[in-house]
Amino acid sequence: MGGFRSWGNGKATASMYMVPAQGAVGWRARGGKPAIVCMTLLLSVLMAGCGMNRVRVETAGNVSAASSAVVAKARSAIDDAEARRARAYLTLIASDPHCSPVDPVYIFVPLRPPVPNDPRAPLCANGADAVLANYRVKSVSFSPASSEALKPTVLLIGAIGDYGAALARIVAEPKPDIRKQMDDIAAKAAEAKTIAEGLTGTSLPALPDLKSKQVEAAVALLDFVAALSHEAGQVRDIRAALRAHGDKVEQAIASLPVQIRQWQEVATAGYSQVTVDNLRTAYENERGKLDFDGRLALLTLYRQSVSDREKVKPTTDAFLKSVEQLDREQADLRHALDNPTDAQRAKAADESGKRIIDALGLVAKAVSAWGVI
């Protein structure tokens, strides 16, 4: 639109608008509210979906954060179960002098309740063929869970982790920085000019001033448009990630709580109980040989093990809550992409309104800076 020309009294305001000049090549400004109304309407139409894009990117960020939390808690749950298994093993071996650090451990399992004057049976047997009346020998393994046993859980955790990481990458993509690119170009041009002047000994024409009002206004407007375009690209990528991972992740979200809850209730809680029992047995075996400090130290260990056992359920509950949170965020993302909820629409409308005002301001600045009005 070259050849813009401002006619009038020279006191242009933002409330003016451009009309073709009669019999002349160019445009002239004419004041009035309709200009603002038309521009607002145009921008409203152009940016109707922009606010929703912001909501979509934000929701994807929430899904990513919730995924990370679930993955971290699930891994920690499995690590915790393994740590408690190891602790149960060590306390078992230490609790009874008949036990040796071997795996599996052979134990005497009673077949009937003790009667008065029954000798106290050792906890551990010296091999599978040991014999003790009213007891049988069974093996208990304390080996860490094999990778095959862990595979189903690890696959579920991996599916959620991959999805969260993919969304995190998309959300974290840096916005294009037009100002920086312009500055880089200007710096290179200035450098080239200096070299050229040095070589030729002549003075070249000055480079355009990038700090000028006009350039600043244009760059601000460009930055605004580039950010909108970048956001639209992010939403496209989020849709692609959802297509690639969505169904699998939603299945994982449904299955993982069941598996982790079982790990917690069976392995973590079970081995915590074994540790508590072992320390109690150890105390009962050793109390006669210990002084007050020794007994107190052992009882403190016992009390600590009881406290650790009590922490299993809150940890499980916290994990289940984190999965529920992820489930909610994922449903929100699906809604935001395909069928926004009322709350999302309201948030998007609010954001669109803000953007329209920003855009109007930038356009007004640009028009004013270039002397069109």
Add this chain to the structure above:
Amino acid sequence: MGGDLMASKSDLIDAAVAFRDALHALAGDGRFSDAERGAFSALHLFYNGQLNAFMTAPRFGDNSAYYDLPLAHARKGLAAIAQMVPGSAASQQPVYDHSNQGGDALEAVTSALRESSFLRFSGQLRTKSTRTYVAMPFPRVPPALTGAESGGAPTPPPPPKPAADPPWFAKLMTMFPAEAVTVYLAAVQIAGGGALWLVAVVLLAVIVVRVAALRSAQGTVNKAAVAVSAMSFLLWVGATLDLSLAENIKYVLHTDIDARMQQQQIQKVASILVLLWTWILPQLVRLEPAPDPAPHDPPPST
């Protein structure tokens, strides 16, 4: 677990956890003597070990009639604990029985897992999920399920091996739709030349025939094999493209290329694809759907 319903893994785990927790509570219950609590502690240690092993390697998947027995022991054991009196051996005996027999019953429905097999390669690429290719080793069957101790319950049969995939050549022969080639050639002769509608009709027939032929006993269709057959037919049509069909394609696509040149180009590309298709695809597709790991559950025990 009454009626005809099979117990689920989750039901069994929940009941066993409740029983195990109750045993643990007994081990710390001051109303019982040191000797009694020590015995409960040993029962807990044993039962907990069997429960952990089962959780990580259930032998019969998510649902099985074999889970009924350990489930019944867990529930009866829990009920027996509620009836127990300190110092009364008679009231405590059922807890000992259900702990021992329940632990053995759990062991009977637990697989002996192999170590990780990431480095093992079966020699064939698969298009199906890995679920069906995790071979389950022959499980340990303790006397509890074979002797009178458990009421003479039948010994669980070894799980079936996954069906063997036919060799490459057999798959190639099976997946190439020879019937479509003969039908298409006859139709071209009758119609006086190839045409896109003719290709579409024969392609549809190939899909219908293949869906019927590749349906398994369970009613599932090997979609990958059907797709390969359909694609094989299309590539064959491309590789042997006649001028009449080339003109038909040119008309439909509104291309400016000479029909003869287009015919040669399509033939060339399709021939290369046929070569690759013939060698690679049969290796990637399984012909027989692999069996479910636990389809051989017995009728529920009563």
